Amino acid sequence: SDDSGDLYLTDPNNPAQEAALTGPLLGLHRTVRELERLVQAVEDCPAELPILALVDGSLVLWGLSGRAYPPFVKEALVQDRLLVALSRMRDMAERRPLCLAAYVSLPRSTEVVNAARTCLCPFEVGRCRRSCSNRRSALSPCNLANELLDRDLFQRILEPGWRSAVYRTNSSVPRESYGDQQICFFYLHAGEEIARVEIPQWVANDEKLLALSHSLILDQCHRGQGYPVAISEAHEQAVITGADRQLFKQIVSNILDREGLPTYTSEKERSKRTPWV
Template sequence: MLDLVKVAAQMGTVGQLIRQGAIANQQKQTRALAVLTAMAENLEHYRQALQEWGESFPFNAAEPLESLTVKHTVPPAPRAHTIFATDGSQIAPSHHEIAYCYLINVGRVAIAYGQSQRPHLDSVPQLVYDPDELERSRGWGLTIEDWLRYRRTQAEMLALVELLHTQHAKAPSLALVDGSLIFWAWESLPSMVREELLRPILAAWDQLRAKRVPLVGYVSASRSHETVNFLRLGVCPYPEPNCALHCGQGSSTVLEVTRDRPPCHVFDALRDVLLWQAHLAPQQHSSLWRSRSRILEHYGAHHIYVAYLHGGSEVVRLEVPQWVAQDADLWQRAVSLTAAQIQKGRGYPVALAEAHNLAVVRGSDRQRFFALLERELIKAGHWHVAPSPKEQRKRQSIV
C-alpha cells in the first residue's frame, strides 16, 4: 500500500526541480528561435554541412525540406472522408501463470464521416503458445517484453491494412496509428530478426501506397530532438562541424572553448515540441523534415519524414512515409484529416482513442482470460492447473 503522507513530504523538492527545468527550457526555447531565424537566411549551407558531416555527429539531426521559418495553415477537411485506426495491447507471458503464453489484442476502428454509415469497431485477439518462438527471442538477446512489444507493433500495422481491405472506403481516407513509424530500437537487432519484423510491415505499407491512402504515425508528447539537433549547426564555432575531431574524447579544443561541454550543448534537453510550440499558432504546421535515423536505411521507398502540427491543446509530431511526403495531395489530406480528428476528439484523435479502448486489456479481462485458459486445459486432461504458490499468495491479502 502506498503511504501518500510520506510521498507528500517529498513532493516539495520535485516541484522546485520541475520549476527550475521549466525556466531553463524557456531560455533555451528563446535561444533556439533566434538561431532558427538566423539559420533560415543561409539554409542551403547548413543542409550541405549536415549531409557532409552528419555521420560524425553523436546525435541524430533531421534535414529540413523547406525554409525553417515557414508556417503552413491546416487546410479544411472534406466533409465526406474515412478514418482507419488501430492500437494494441497485450498480456505478457509469466512463469507464475498456468500456461506460458501471450496474447496480443488489436483494436480496429473505421469511421466514415458524411457518408451515412455506422462506424466499424472491433478487436482482433491473437493467442500465441509457442515455446520455440520465445526461446528464439532469448537466443537473440531480447527480453520477452521487448519481443512481445515488437510483435504487437507488427500486428497493429497488419491489422490496419486488413481493415482497409474489408471496409472498401470510397471517400478520401486516412490510415492512423498511435506512435512512431520509426522503429528506433530495431536498428540494433540482428539483421534476420529485423527483417522478420520489418518485411511484413513494409509489404503492408506497399498496399497503402497502391490504394493512395496516406499513413500517419501520431506521436503525442513526443520526446524527439531531431529538429532541435539541426540547430546545433547554427551555434557550432568551428568552420567544419566535425564532432569526432573537435568535440570527441581526447580533443584538446573542447576544454578550451566549452569548459568540458561542446558549444552545441546549449540546446540539451530541449525537445522539438517546445521549439515548435513557440513558433506555431493553433491550426498551423511546420515544414517537412527528412529523418536521418539509421534504421530508415532498411525502409526503402518508405523512408520517414516528420512535421509538427499545432492541434490547439498540444503540438504533435506527425510521421509519414516518403510517398506521402512527396505527394502534395496525400500530404495535405494527411494533415487536414488528422487535424479534424484532433478537433473532433477535443485534443486527441477520436479514432485512436476508440482503437485504444477496444484494445486495452483490463484487470478483469486478464482474470477472465486465465479462467478460460484454465477451463480449456482441464478439458484437455491437465488436472493440476494452478498458478505458482507465489502468484496465488500475491492475490490474497491480510489487509
C-alpha cells in the same frame, strides 16, 4: 513465426535458432501486427471515401536501434511484414485518396534541434571531436541547444492548426532497412499540444495527400478535445476488463486440465471463489 500462435521468431535458414517474443521484441511484433490489421481495415472500406489511416505511435521501429538482434529478426519484422504492409498501403493510395500517418503525442525527439546545432557551430564539419573535446564540453557553442526538444522549438513557431515543414527522419532503422519506404515527419500544433506526425515518403511527396493528412488529423484533434478521437476510442476498446481477465484465466486453466497439467492459485484467490456458509 506466423499468426498460428507461435511465441517466437525462427531463422528460416537455421530452424534451431529462435528469438522469443518477449519484452521489447513483443512490443515490436505488436506494432507490426497493428499496422497489418490497419491495412486490412482500409481494404474493407468503400473505395470512394477519402481515408486517413492513423497509427498511435511511430512508423519507425525504434526498438531495433542499438539492439543486437540477429539478422533474421529484423528481416522477419521489417522486410517480411512491415514493408509489405507499407507497400499495400501505397498501392491502395494509387487507386483512392488514402494517407497513412502516425501520431506521436508529447514527442521527445530532437532531430530538428540536432540539425539546428550545426548553425551554432563555428567549426568545420567533421571537426567536432577535435574542436570540442570532452574536457571542454561546457564551452561548446552548440550547448545552447542542450535539453531543448523539437516540440519546445515549434511551440514558439507554430500557431494553433499550423504545421511545420516536412523532414525526413535520420533514424538508422529506416535508413538502413526501409528501402524506398523512408519515413518523414512534421510537427503539428493540435491546439493543446505540439504533436509529431510521421508519414511515409510517398505521402510527403504528394501535396494533396500531405494536405489531407494535415486537415484530417487536425479535425480528429478538434473532435477529441486536443487528441485524435479515433485513437482515444481505440484505447477504450483495447482496455482489458475484469471479465476479460477471468475469461483468459479460465481458458488457460481449461488447456492445462486438458493436457493433464496441474493448475495453481493462491488461497486468497481460492477463497474469493468459494462461497461461505
